[in-house]
Amino acid sequence: MLAKALIVIALAFAALGAVRWAVMRPRPRWLMPAAAGVATAALLWRMGVIGVAAGAVVGALVWWFAPKGPAPDIDVAQARALLGVGEAATRDDIRAAHRRLIAAAHPDRGGAQGHAARLNAARDLLLRKLKG
Secondary structure (H helix, E strand, O other): OHHHHHHHHHHHHHHHHHHHHHHHOOOOOOHHHHHHHHHHHHHOHHHOHHHHHHHHHHHHHHHHHOOOOOOOOOOHHHHHHHHOOOOOOOHHHHHHHHHHHHHHHOHHHOOOHHHHHHHHHHHHHHHHHHHO
16 A cells, blocks of 8 residues: 555656656747647537638647747857858858757757857858848
């Protein structure tokens, strides 16, 4: 009897830890719209195709209006220094430098989300500057 109670308590703590880990870790951007779309489709499942279409529409709306966070303020010199490219860098050089650095800095690989956002902003700024 005591052993069963201890096992139940241990399993409850393990479940609590798993839920805390799942809630606290950074989630991919597509998860919230997908969950909203699936929930809507599940609620309207009796409507058939209309319910599934409504789920897709809700998912798309949540994706469109979900907060994306502020873009980091960065100037051209900082962007070049961050990516490690010179002033004569081509489009391919910028993309290669970004790809090399983002592989280690991506939040899905244990990197900081702020650093990945700065790398993305630096790439976008330099590519925009090359374009126009």
